[in-house]
Amino acid sequence: MLNNRIERREAFLRKALTLYHAMGGTAEDIQAALKDAASTPAPAIDLAVGDVMYKLAAIGHVADIDIIQAGYNKLDAANLHILSKGKKLLQKQRDQKLAAATTTK
Numbered sequence: 355m356l357n358n359r360i361e362r363r364e365a366f367l368r369k370a371l372t373l374y375h376a377m378g379g380t381a382e383d384i385q386a387a388l389k390d391a392a393s394t395p396a397p398a399i400d401l402a403v404g405d406v407m408y409k410l411a412a413i414g415h416v417a418d419i420d421i422i423q424a425g426y427n428k429l430d431a432a433n434l435h436i437l438s439k440g441k442k443l444l445q446k447q448r449d450q451k452l453a454a455a456t457t458t459k
Contacts, residue, residue, distance in 0.1 A: 370406075377413070 371384065397405070414421035 373413070377417075 410421055
């Protein structure tokens with residue numbers, strides 16, 4: 355569980371920084387924001403998630419995008435990727451069974 359939490363935390367930070375950069379943020383601004391964030395007590399996770407969602411909604415408004423649809427689009431793409439990997443795995447297993455069956459004859 356802890357490893358999954360760490361991985362999710364790190365992945366979120368990278369995606370948030372990518373969004374920040376896409377909106378014109380600079381490395382210098384990131385450093386200043388990091389110092390500011392590190393100098394305040396950490397809030398409860400549920401409050402921090404609420405703050406992120408609030409700011410994300412504001413970004414969606416300013417950029418004139420539907421953030422819910424953007425999320426669905428990403429989930430759809432991820433599902434297609436997972437399905438594709440599953441199909442490849444099934445084909446590999448079938449090929450291995452076929453190869454094993456032909457070598458035993």
